[in-house]
Amino acid sequence: MRKIIISASIITFLFLSSCGPEKVECEECNVTGRVECKECNGDKEIDCKDCYGKGSKHCYDCSGTGREECNWCYGDGSVNCFDCSGSGNDGDDDCNKCNGSGKSTCIDCYGRGSKQCNTCSGYSKEDCETCNGSGKVECDVCSGKGDVECLKCNGDGYYLVD
Numbered sequence: 001m002r003k004i005i006i007s008a009s010i011i012t013f014l015f016l017s018s019c020g021p022e023k024v025e026c027e028e029c030n031v032t033g034r035v036e037c038k039e040c041n042g043d044k045e046i047d048c049k050d051c052y053g054k055g056s057k058h059c060y061d062c063s064g065t066g067r068e069e070c071n072w073c074y075g076d077g078s079v080n081c082f083d084c085s086g087s088g089n090d091g092d093d094d095c096n097k098c099n100g101s102g103k104s105t106c107i108d109c110y111g112r113g114s115k116q117c118n119t120c121s122g123y124s125k126e127d128c129e130t131c132n133g134s135g136k137v138e139c140d141v142c143s144g145k146g147d148v149e150c151l152k153c154n155g156d157g158y159y160l161v162d
Helices: 008-019
Strands: 022-025 032-037 045-047 057-058 066-070 078-080 103-105 112-118 125-128 135-136 147-149 158-161
Touching: none
Parallel strands: none
Antiparallel strands: 022 158, 032 147, 045 135, 057 125, 066 112, 078 103
Protein backbone atom coordinates (compact mmCIF):
# COMPACT_ATOMS: atom_id res chain seq x y z
CA MET A 1 0.00 0.00 0.00
CA ARG A 2 1.25 3.38 -0.89
CA LYS A 3 1.27 6.18 1.58
CA ILE A 4 0.29 9.59 0.42
CA ILE A 5 1.91 12.38 2.32
CA ILE A 6 0.16 15.72 2.06
CA SER A 7 1.57 18.73 3.76
CA ALA A 8 -0.54 21.01 5.97
CA SER A 9 0.04 24.00 3.69
CA ILE A 10 -1.35 22.12 0.69
CA ILE A 11 -4.44 21.14 2.68
CA THR A 12 -4.93 24.75 3.84
CA PHE A 13 -4.52 25.98 0.28
CA LEU A 14 -7.01 23.45 -1.07
CA PHE A 15 -9.49 24.23 1.72
CA LEU A 16 -9.34 27.97 1.22
CA SER A 17 -9.52 27.61 -2.55
CA SER A 18 -12.66 25.56 -2.26
CA CYS A 19 -14.33 28.10 0.12
CA GLY A 20 -14.42 30.89 -2.46
CA PRO A 21 -13.50 34.54 -2.04
CA GLU A 22 -12.58 35.92 1.35
CA LYS A 23 -14.78 38.53 3.08
CA VAL A 24 -12.64 41.49 4.17
CA GLU A 25 -13.52 44.49 6.33
CA CYS A 26 -13.83 47.65 4.26
CA GLU A 27 -11.23 50.19 5.35
CA GLU A 28 -12.81 52.90 3.18
CA CYS A 29 -15.87 53.16 5.44
CA ASN A 30 -14.51 51.50 8.61
CA VAL A 31 -17.09 48.71 8.22
CA THR A 32 -20.02 51.15 8.50
CA GLY A 33 -21.05 50.92 4.86
CA ARG A 34 -21.25 54.75 4.70
CA VAL A 35 -18.74 57.44 3.74
CA GLU A 36 -18.85 61.22 4.07
CA CYS A 37 -20.66 62.94 1.21
CA LYS A 38 -18.12 64.70 -0.99
CA GLU A 39 -20.67 67.24 -2.25
CA CYS A 40 -21.46 68.75 1.19
CA ASN A 41 -18.41 67.43 3.11
CA GLY A 42 -20.77 65.92 5.67
CA ASP A 43 -22.48 69.27 6.43
CA LYS A 44 -25.82 67.98 5.05
CA GLU A 45 -26.35 71.33 3.29
CA ILE A 46 -24.87 73.10 0.30
CA ASP A 47 -24.98 76.72 -0.89
CA CYS A 48 -28.26 77.62 -2.55
CA LYS A 49 -27.77 77.77 -6.31
CA ASP A 50 -30.44 80.46 -6.77
CA CYS A 51 -28.83 83.07 -4.48
CA TYR A 52 -25.27 81.65 -4.52
CA GLY A 53 -25.38 81.12 -0.75
CA LYS A 54 -26.13 84.77 0.04
CA GLY A 55 -29.69 84.22 1.25
CA SER A 56 -31.06 87.13 -0.77
CA LYS A 57 -31.20 88.31 -4.33
CA HIS A 58 -32.03 91.50 -6.16
CA CYS A 59 -35.68 92.36 -5.89
CA TYR A 60 -37.47 91.29 -9.04
CA ASP A 61 -40.11 94.05 -8.86
CA CYS A 62 -37.69 96.99 -8.65
CA SER A 63 -34.69 95.33 -10.37
CA GLY A 64 -32.60 95.92 -7.26
CA THR A 65 -33.04 99.71 -7.15
CA GLY A 66 -35.24 99.80 -4.05
CA ARG A 67 -37.68 102.04 -5.89
CA GLU A 68 -40.51 101.40 -8.28
CA GLU A 69 -42.46 103.58 -10.67
CA CYS A 70 -45.35 105.40 -9.07
CA ASN A 71 -48.64 103.75 -10.00
CA TRP A 72 -50.56 106.99 -9.62
CA CYS A 73 -48.60 109.25 -12.01
CA TYR A 74 -46.90 106.45 -14.00
CA GLY A 75 -43.44 107.85 -13.26
CA ASP A 76 -44.19 111.40 -14.45
CA GLY A 77 -44.27 113.01 -10.98
CA SER A 78 -47.37 114.96 -11.87
CA VAL A 79 -51.03 114.21 -12.42
CA ASN A 80 -53.91 116.09 -13.98
CA CYS A 81 -55.01 118.92 -11.73
CA PHE A 82 -58.04 117.90 -9.70
CA ASP A 83 -59.57 121.37 -9.76
CA CYS A 84 -59.56 121.87 -13.54
CA SER A 85 -59.38 118.18 -14.58
CA GLY A 86 -56.17 118.91 -16.46
CA SER A 87 -57.57 121.67 -18.73
CA GLY A 88 -55.49 124.42 -17.11
CA ASN A 89 -58.35 126.88 -16.85
CA ASP A 90 -61.15 127.44 -14.42
CA GLY A 91 -63.87 128.92 -16.58
CA ASP A 92 -62.32 131.90 -18.38
CA ASP A 93 -59.23 132.24 -16.15
CA ASP A 94 -56.16 130.11 -15.49
CA CYS A 95 -56.72 127.52 -12.77
CA ASN A 96 -55.54 128.88 -9.41
CA LYS A 97 -54.44 125.44 -8.23
CA CYS A 98 -52.10 124.59 -11.15
CA ASN A 99 -51.51 128.13 -12.49
CA GLY A 100 -52.82 127.07 -15.88
CA SER A 101 -50.48 124.10 -16.40
CA GLY A 102 -53.22 121.52 -15.98
CA LYS A 103 -50.85 119.49 -13.80
CA SER A 104 -50.41 119.03 -10.06
CA THR A 105 -47.63 117.37 -8.10
CA CYS A 106 -48.42 113.71 -7.52
CA ILE A 107 -49.38 113.24 -3.89
CA ASP A 108 -48.41 109.55 -3.89
CA CYS A 109 -44.74 110.00 -4.84
CA TYR A 110 -44.42 113.73 -3.98
CA GLY A 111 -43.38 114.52 -7.55
CA ARG A 112 -40.46 112.05 -7.70
CA GLY A 113 -42.10 109.68 -10.19
CA SER A 114 -41.05 106.72 -8.09
CA LYS A 115 -41.59 105.48 -4.58
CA GLN A 116 -40.20 102.89 -2.22
CA CYS A 117 -40.65 99.38 -3.57
CA ASN A 118 -43.46 97.57 -1.78
CA THR A 119 -41.88 94.15 -2.26
CA CYS A 120 -38.44 94.80 -0.74
CA SER A 121 -39.37 97.89 1.32
CA GLY A 122 -36.62 99.86 -0.39
CA TYR A 123 -33.79 97.48 0.56
CA SER A 124 -33.31 96.45 -3.09
CA LYS A 125 -33.01 92.80 -2.05
CA GLU A 126 -35.45 90.19 -0.97
CA ASP A 127 -35.06 86.85 0.76
CA CYS A 128 -34.39 83.96 -1.58
CA GLU A 129 -37.53 81.85 -1.83
CA THR A 130 -35.59 78.66 -2.52
CA CYS A 131 -33.63 78.70 0.76
CA ASN A 132 -35.94 81.01 2.76
CA GLY A 133 -33.08 83.47 3.23
CA SER A 134 -30.67 81.01 4.85
CA GLY A 135 -28.35 80.68 1.85
CA LYS A 136 -28.28 76.90 2.32
CA VAL A 137 -30.34 74.03 0.94
CA GLU A 138 -30.37 70.32 1.67
CA CYS A 139 -27.63 68.46 -0.18
CA ASP A 140 -29.23 66.68 -3.12
CA VAL A 141 -26.49 64.02 -3.31
CA CYS A 142 -26.92 62.66 0.23
CA SER A 143 -30.48 63.94 0.77
CA GLY A 144 -29.33 65.88 3.82
CA LYS A 145 -27.84 62.88 5.62
CA GLY A 146 -24.20 63.95 5.34
CA ASP A 147 -23.06 60.53 4.18
CA VAL A 148 -23.59 58.20 1.24
CA GLU A 149 -23.29 54.49 0.61
CA CYS A 150 -19.69 53.30 0.32
CA LEU A 151 -18.97 52.36 -3.28
CA LYS A 152 -16.12 50.00 -2.42
CA CYS A 153 -18.29 47.65 -0.34
CA ASN A 154 -21.69 48.67 -1.72
CA GLY A 155 -22.83 49.69 1.75
CA ASP A 156 -22.14 46.27 3.29
CA GLY A 157 -19.06 47.20 5.32
CA TYR A 158 -17.25 44.19 3.81
CA TYR A 159 -16.05 43.29 0.36
CA LEU A 160 -14.86 40.05 -1.23
CA VAL A 161 -11.33 39.33 -2.44
CA ASP A 162 -10.18 36.26 -4.32
